Amino acid sequence: MESLSLADLPGGDNFRDVTSIFVDAAAEMESGDLILRDGFTLQDAMSAFEIGEPRLDSGMAGDADPRAPFDIWAPLLPEEICWIIDRSFTLEMLWHAGNTLAHTVFTCLYALVASELHPDMLPYGLPNDALRPVQLIPVVLRASICGMLKCCDLSWRELSKGHVHDTEDWQSDKGDTSLLEGMSVQNVIATLDGAAAWLVRSRKVPDPWATALVARLNLRKALLQIMDANIFKAPSDFLDLINIARNHLKTVRAYPSPDLGPESTAHLAFDPYIARKLNSTVPIRVIDVPSVTKMWHSIDVLLDGWEEQRLLSLTANVSTWELVGHLRTWLPSPPLRTPYSRSSTQSVFYDGLLVLNKFNLTWVMDRFFFETLGVSYQSVFHFVDRNSQSQRPPPWSDIQRGALQGMSFLMTEYIRALWYNPCRRRRFFMKSLVDLHIYYTRLTDIAANLPPDLPSTNVMKHLPACALVWRLSVIREVILSGFQLELYTSEEKPFAYWYAAQVMDAHLACLDDMLLAVEPDSLAARELRFQHSLLSALQAMAMPMFALSMPLMSFAWRQMYANFLRRYKWAFGRGYELSLVPVVAAPNFDNFTDLCGRMLQDKTFSPSDSFSLAHSILVQLIDSRAVGGYAGLWTDERIQLLRNLADACQRLQNVPTSMSALPAFDVGLLKWDPQIHPWFPVLEPEGAEQRRNKHVRRAEPYPS
Incomplete structure (x- = not known):
């Protein structure tokens, strides 16, 4: 058989020996030492090499689409807060549709730092902007994010009972990220009430945005109360909560959030590639976010389901x-x-x-x-x-x-x-x-x-x-x-x-x-x-x-x-x-x-x-x-x-x-x-x- 020259090999002959690079990089390591990302084991690495698993490269951020750094305390306009809350509702409905948390809810970066958004952690020296009150983030946005995470937590507990099938009907993977499991429902409701009260009392947010934000907080509160309610203890109260949620949803629809321009810093609050930073084994998938109108319809369907459950319980x-x-x-x-x-x-x-x-x-x-x-x-x-x-x-x-x-x-x-x-x-x-x-x-x-x-x-x-x-x-x-x-x-x-x-x-x-x-x-x-x-x-x-x-x-x-x-x-x-x-x-x-x-x-x-x-x-x-x-x-x-x-x-x-x-x-x-x-x-x-x-x-x- 005729021998092959280097030029005949696949890929040509333009190869460089990089052995020295790896030897120098591992000079300070002892024999047998490994450097592993949290949650990524040797078995994962071997499996990825063996079967070509795309998650092996999920942690690499390319240079083609650089992101500006996300600042959780960057001041935002009231309409930008409305837009973030509405998009968070949409991501939650996408999770209910069978997608993973890492590709939906957790792409909202505020959801990953909810514990850091407390008003007591508000840094000193923030600019005093009448159009962008600093309390909007630690008071209003934090309340909405906590309400969303708690709703996801209650949903997760119901779905994990085994009546529907994990990875077939829904995705249970949390990526080692908190859904506020240790925070009580009453505590979250108190946070939502406090945020709504601040909007009404402080008058720092002008209408119509104050009304729009209060309606969104009240809608979140009603959804949370419905999820936490016992349908058999008080069916009439359960119906009242559904009607309250419908009224708030009607108000929310009457005060829609604006379409933000690409220059708005609110866009930085969402990272569709956040899964590469989470302990998740699911390949990254960017999901098209539906319109807000479709999202409100999904909540309508959710409320219809609860109303039918009340009738069936009787x-x-x-x-x-x-x-x-x-x-x-x-x-x-x-x-x-x-x-x-x-x-x-x-x-x-x-x-x-x-x-x-x-x-x-x-x-x-x-x-x-x-x-x-x-x-x-x-x-x-x-x-x-x-x-x-x-x-x-x-x-x-x-x-x-x-x-x-x-x-x-x-x-x-x-x-x-x-x-x-x-x-x-x-x-x-x-x-x-x-x-x-x-x-x-x-x-x-x-x-x-x-x-x-x-x-x-x-x-x-x-x-x-x-x-x-x-x-x-x-x-x-x-x-x-x-x-x-x-x-x-x-x-x-x-x-x-x-x-x-x-x-x-x-x-x-x-x-x-x-x-x-x-x-x-x-x-x-x-x-x-x-x-x-x-x-x-x-x-x-x-x-x-x-x-x-x-x-x-x-x-x-x-x-x-x-x-x-x-x-x-x-x-x-x-x-x-x-x-x-x-x-x-x-x-x-x-x-x-x-x-x-x-x-x-x-x-x-x-x-x-x-x-x-x-x-x-x-x-x-x-x-x-x-x-x-x-x-x-x-x-x-x-x-x-x-x-x-x-x-x-x-x-x-x-x-x-x-x-x-x-x-x-x-x-x-x-x-x-x-x-x-x-x-x-x-x-x-x-x-x-x-x-x-x-x-x-x-x-x-x-x-x-």
Whole structure:
């Protein structure tokens, strides 16, 4: 092999030997000594060299963008203080949106030196400027910064309970920086009150800036009081605090901070690269700071979340909690709450000991039977205990001790899971299906030991249906959430719609049986009737979508079956082997392929008529306002859900009127956009008739 010269090496031959530089620099070090930055270990250095970690260079400040030194006592105009406070609010909302403290809150340099801003530490000799009172920084700005840090501290404590997931929903890394953990809330509130009082009494800050600053301090105080309040001790006081915060927010919006020019020293109060000076292992990322208008909207959403928590804390219907949790995912407005709001909502429902701060887990089971069948848990227990014909020891005792208590815990976790992020929520639902089938099996065993001549109008005959309707609704949500999360490939969508329709069919049959026994005028019966109508409409929408999306399939059955097993592996877990009772509405690929052939030959099925039927059902529900007994204060939002579904039907009204017209249908017209509707597509704006005549894309001939 030919030898390489120095000039042939990568990078050329312009190298200089720098060994002597390192030898001279380490002359005073003993063998084995290391020089390490605080928080940066030898293991970190070795890992960085090994994998090319960008954090290795995060501490280096380049010369291209030099920063002027930051002076915490540099005098500022009142409008500059307003601007700094508003930007601090914005950074706090960015942290709530899932960014790290080092990239948001801590980029405000005043937050890092809050302990040094005390009025007693004000240096002598500062210039006496009437336009820039020296007290603005140690009194007003310090109060606002302390309030922000304390709000972050209270938020951090709530988020660290584990209801939401660190590094997935939020970032817990503090970078060894204080959030005023040792400072009491009352002390911070006193600091905010003192700053507001100084602005009013001293008259050193003229209007409108005095009013603007007082409003911002009062808004911070109200937010801090809400975070520190116990929602169960005084719900009316909690509502008063929310209304006070809204009033202060309205005033703040009426007195906006100005847009500062680049010459203002207020810009030096923020350093987006401050993470290189903190004990943080996260690579530096400069985050675009949104407008102040968007930030105030984020605080509005935060206040809406607290107001909804107050209403939920007064709601003792588990079905209402379930509905609200679903609505937060199904409806685009209001948007999904921040991780802090979702975590605190879960804490309101169950704090690890009590439900709604006053009920034990048995209460959850009692509500489960009452809201499903209209009877109490004790009534069910006594009836089964008296009428069981089993030769063995009464199975109800075992179930009472174990299974049903486990079912109570699962229901509690299920309600909390409704406030997980969408992916975690779906994952929890999939994992819970095995347990739900086991509980259905045990209730089936109990019902089998009841007298055989028990009439179908007796609610006790339908005990297994309690668990079954719950399980079927969870399966439906697992399927439909796949569209909302955009998980399905084009080829998977026909099966998803078909399977959703099969699950709804089983659910409707179950509701038909239950409605024979439930007291017709009870809340449970009204809710069951609403669910029956809603499921009928959804099924009437799912079946035509199955037919319309069939051209998206390749009809390579072997590959499609392999994809089916991967997508629906949650339906074939080993836990089902523990039960002798067949799984209701299990996904069946063979039934799907058989129906595909029959559907193509069906001359009576009309996708267009099916959407029209669904639309009429939904409109009747909306007009009658028969939206069920458990919607409560969220009736309008449930009606909005129905309107969204009705709009989806209207957007799809120009689909083929028969299956014979399907081969000429341009399947490219169907566009799935979760921002428009989470489950169903729309037709392109040009209109179905016009695009169909163009024949831009036709379905391939179907295999026999």
